[in-house]
Amino acid sequence: MRVQLFATCLVDSFFPEVGESMLKLFRRFGVTAAFPKKQTCCGQPAFNAGYADDARVAAAHFLSVFDGDDPIVTPSGSCAAMVKHHYPDLFRGDPKMRAKAESMAGRIFELSQFLVRVLHAQGSGMAGKGTITYHSSCHLTRDLGVRDEPLILLQSMKEVRFVPMPDASRCCGFGGMFMAKLPEISCALAEEKADSIVATGADTVTGCDAGCLMNIADAMKKRGNPVQVKHIAQVLAEGL
Amino acid sequence: MSDVQTSLTFRANAARAIKDAPLRSAMRQAADTFGTKRADAFAPVADLEALRDKASAIRLQVLDRLQEYVDTFAFQATKAGATVHRARDAGSAREIIAKILKDRNARTVVKGKSMVSEEIHLNAHLEKQGMEALETDLGEYIIQLVGETPSHIIVPAIHKNRQQVGRLFAEKLGVEYTEDPQALTKIARKALREKFLAADAGLSGANFAAAASGSLVLFTNEGNGRMVTTIPPLHIAILSLEKMIPSLADLPTFIRLLPRSATGQSITSYVSVITGTRKPGEATGAKELHIVLLDNGRSEILSGECREILKCIRCGACMNVCPVYRTVGGHSYGWTYPGPMGIVLTTLLTGMAQSHPLVDATTLCGACVEVCPVRIPLVDLFLKLRERRVREGFSKPMEKQGMRVFGKAAASPSLFSAGQFLSRTFWPLVRAFGGKDVAGRLPRPAKVPFHRRVP
Numbered sequence: 001m002r003v004q005l006f007a008t009c010l011v012d013s014f015f016p017e018v019g020e021s022m023l024k025l026f027r028r029f030g031v032t033a034a035f036p037k038k039q040t041c042c043g044q045p046a047f048n049a050g051y052a053d054d055a056r057v058a059a060a061h062f063l064s065v066f067d068g069d070d071p072i073v074t075p076s077g078s079c080a081a082m083v084k085h086h087y088p089d090l091f092r093g094d095p096k097m098r099a100k101a102e103s104m105a106g107r108i109f110e111l112s113q114f115l116v117r118v119l120h121a122q123g124s125g126m127a128g129k130g131t132i133t134y135h136s137s138c139h140l141t142r143d144l145g146v147r148d149e150p151l152i153l154l155q156s157m158k159e160v161r162f163v164p165m166p167d168a169s170r171c172c173g174f175g176g177m178f179m180a181k182l183p184e185i186s187c188a189l190a191e192e193k194a195d196s197i198v199a200t201g202a203d204t205v206t207g208c209d210a211g212c213l214m215n216i217a218d219a220m221k222k223r224g225n226p227v228q229v230k231h232i233a234q235v236l237a238e239g240l
Numbered sequence: 241m242s243d244v245q246t247s248l249t250f251r252a253n254a255a256r257a258i259k260d261a262p263l264r265s266a267m268r269q270a271a272d273t274f275g276t277k278r279a280d281a282f283a284p285v286a287d288l289e290a291l292r293d294k295a296s297a298i299r300l301q302v303l304d305r306l307q308e309y310v311d312t313f314a315f316q317a318t319k320a321g322a323t324v325h326r327a328r329d330a331g332s333a334r335e336i337i338a339k340i341l342k343d344r345n346a347r348t349v350v351k352g353k354s355m356v357s358e359e360i361h362l363n364a365h366l367e368k369q370g371m372e373a374l375e376t377d378l379g380e381y382i383i384q385l386v387g388e389t390p391s392h393i394i395v396p397a398i399h400k401n402r403q404q405v406g407r408l409f410a411e412k413l414g415v416e417y418t419e420d421p422q423a424l425t426k427i428a429r430k431a432l433r434e435k436f437l438a439a440d441a442g443l444s445g446a447n448f449a450a451a452a453s454g455s456l457v458l459f460t461n462e463g464n465g466r467m468v469t470t471i472p473p474l475h476i477a478i479l480s481l482e483k484m485i486p487s488l489a490d491l492p493t494f495i496r497l498l499p500r501s502a503t504g505q506s507i508t509s510y511v512s513v514i515t516g517t518r519k520p521g522e523a524t525g526a527k528e529l530h531i532v533l534l535d536n537g538r539s540e541i542l543s544g545e546c547r548e549i550l551k552c553i554r555c556g557a558c559m560n561v562c563p564v565y566r567t568v569g570g571h572s573y574g575w576t577y578p579g580p581m582g583i584v585l586t587t588l589l590t591g592m593a594q595s596h597p598l599v600d601a602t603t604l605c606g607a608c609v610e611v612c613p614v615r616i617p618l619v620d621l622f623l624k625l626r627e628r629r630v631r632e633g634f635s636k637p638m639e640k641q642g643m644r645v646f647g648k649a650a651a652s653p654s655l656f657s658a659g660q661f662l663s664r665t666f667w668p669l670v671r672a673f674g675g676k677d678v679a680g681r682l683p684r685p686a687k688v689p690f691h692r693r694v695p
Binding site (some may be wrong): 007009011012013014015016018019020023035037038039040041043045046047048049050051052053054055056057058060061138139142143169170171173174175176177178179180181182183184185186187188189192214215217218 | 646694
């Protein structure tokens, strides 16, 4: 099987180890991953801030870079939701581009979704270690409808004790530009999230969106808490 | 409150609320309680999703032919003995109500809960004319005593704890301090009882207006709504145009949805249907009923891209689950309606110039969309309003430039790569420039980005 890997701008710039973990996972499951070198960002920062024109420029680039019929797999529920739901809307006035966006909507997958629904990785006997809790990020859960997949993966891992997080699907306060525009609220929400994480007693917190995890990591660091913050790709790849 | 909180100062309002420990804990506790109660109340409702579809469809049907429903309602209500007034804006609504009262020498008005009366600042206007407007909903009564406005559309005093209420009653009503909720309720009940009996007029809002019969529908819990609308000889009801439902046959759908969404009750203690005035042989009911139908910007919203906000039935569920609202409370939003529905309604009703910072008051998490009983696509509306802010020129010039550069870089891999290199190289500068609140919370970009590590 062949896929195209969309790393996302956050993973590309800040967390290359997440991309590397994905490559490791793909190798393990016999998937040939192509990395279109011209990829940049899905355009969500502009779109969410109300700059549809600038977002359209980014989206058009994305559509041309990820050409073909292969599934596109990305380590972000938020970016997957952007491509799946908002690209068709961005090109509502342009039938040709809209058709392209609509066809792409059918082949973009968030990583855990692809691992569970397409590769059935949950039955492959993956292993890990320690006590892990999971933050359910907003766009992954509510826009993309991916609720169970990450849990299925984590609970299938041998030697891993999974502890559910209280209010796991409450926003961590990242919100993209929100963290910059309303930092006081953003930090207050991150602190609440950190409380929930500490309450689980887990040694690792994971999730499917680097943005949220970055925000959570900062809140944990501020309180000097040793809980590890890792993307689900890392958690899964470490046990291979 | 000493400082004026407006929607324009949202960030400062919120920052102040975040430091207010009693407010934070009261908000958290109340929002959690209502969230849990709502979930429990809907658990046995097997057809919830179909019910939401149906409610949404009814509300859309009303919006599609709103003028027609309003006209039918006015005709039928008049036939049933009411006098119907149309108010284009807040000012004319205030004038209409003040004149009705003045013409009848009415000086004391007991009020049931009405957010529309808050929207038009009715109390202050009546007081200026030398009349007394007394809130009789317990929560409204509390905040009227403090001199505040509601911070939740269903639970006006959500931000107060019982110790604060106990001290307030002791100070303002001269009673002995108690923080026992039952004792406090009794104190308020005693103080209000005489007022009900002596009032010249009762003023209420309405949750719905059934067009086919000209009926007003009120969902209440404390009994004050019923007293206000039946004891005084004169009843004035004020409601905004979009409260229409086609007929009472549509009411069961909303009886199932509204109380569960709002307070987690399967039904409120009272559901009152008022059709016209007291008829011969009837023991209760106002002898005279005036209904004020307020537009105040609704017609304009109706013709725009955000019209679905007019489906709102004011249950407050979106607030209870909103991470931002539960952290900063209702006053931070600076106007009558807070939380997710409030962001949209405030921006549309007061105009972008008065409220543009509010459209940032959401992480776009979508928790509100998940609970809205009439399926208002709130996140889509936030995004539309953000686009409108850019179109109308209320976004910061630097942000606008930045986004243009972002768009260009996103379409040019080499430019994008250069940007990454520059931000890593000048990271200390970025941090200094971006401040500890923003860049200080990000890790330093990787030395070698992923795209240069891929074989």
